[in-house]
Amino acid sequence: MLTKDKGICIRTTDYSENSQILTFFTRQTGKISAIAKGTKKPKSSFGGPIELCSIGDMVFALKDGNKLATLTEFNPTFFGAKTRKKLLSLNCSLLAADLLNLFTKEHDPHPSVFNEAISFLQKLEESGGDKVLGLLIPFEFSILNETGSMPVCDVCSNCRRKFGSAWKDFYFSSLANGLLCKDCEGAFIDRKQVTPACAQYLNNPANAASDYKTLVLTQNLLIDYITHILERPPRTAIMISKLINTPTG
Ligand SMILES: [Zn+2]
Structure with a gap:
């Protein structure tokens, strides 16, 4: 057929x-x-x-x-001819391909992820430089969300305290599967303290318009988190880490 x-x-x-x-x-x-x-x-x-x-x-x-x-x-x-000429854009498009392969099963369609992927690749083609991470991160969130792997960021992933302005410090842990409040961070050895802006962004990725520093911090956390879920880093993640964490890159 x-x-x-x-x-x-x-x-x-x-x-x-x-x-x-x-x-x-x-x-x-x-x-x-x-x-x-x-x-x-x-x-x-x-x-x-x-x-x-x-x-x-x-x-x-x-x-x-x-x-x-x-x-x-x-x-x-x-x-994606223009994307191929830009190293970070190219690696982001290859990471998207990797994630689609690693997070979906054969013959299991996800039309909304498909549409997000098309839109991501097309927008990547027209953007460059600082805009790239602002496109990649929402795409990563959409695939994590659709495949049931979204980190918990609306409450403390350990004690379930509701995320909000009453929190004094913010932490993220892949082992805990999301954000942690100050009372719980000590129990998870892999936790990293994150800025309030980063915690806000994780809590509400749809409310984008984050500064570049926050995007880099969030992308680093997502790579750690995705690596933890998959039990190995996606092939292109290491290159993206290098590119976004090198100031002149
Ligand atoms: Zn807690």
Whole structure:
């Protein structure tokens, strides 16, 4: 059966001399793996190898009981050409691909995450410099939220005291799975003190417009947190850490 869908390429592996095995996050089917035969041949009907983070209309065949689909058409509508020229933007787009792969299961669609991913990649293409983290963090929150992995930031994740202005100090712990109040921070060895602005942002990510320092602090916490959930850092997270924590970078 041939299926038409729209997908984001989130993983590529070379297969034999001319082909690729690709993972797509699709709108209607969710994550799928597919072989694309001959994409690396000079006169391939695909018009060349399929790139990570490209978005396109696709047709694939998936036989019952078969894990690997066969990609028959992929007509890219978005390449991210400008993003590829900017190191931090490029790494943020690769991290988004990594997260889509790591946080979703095969054949389990999440249309709202799909739409957020498309919007994120397109906005990334038009922005640069300081704006990038302000795009990445809301996307990370949306995927964590949709996949049930959101850190607890509306109450103390330990004693459940409601987050608010009465809190004197703010801490975050991946082990505790969220924010911690002053009374509870001592019990979690990995806790880090965070600024009030960072705690506010974690508490209400929709209320963005944060300064760059807060965005960097929040992104560092999210990398720690995602690494804790996945039990290893996403491949691109280390590079992003380096880029955002180097003042001249
Ligand atoms: Zn507490």
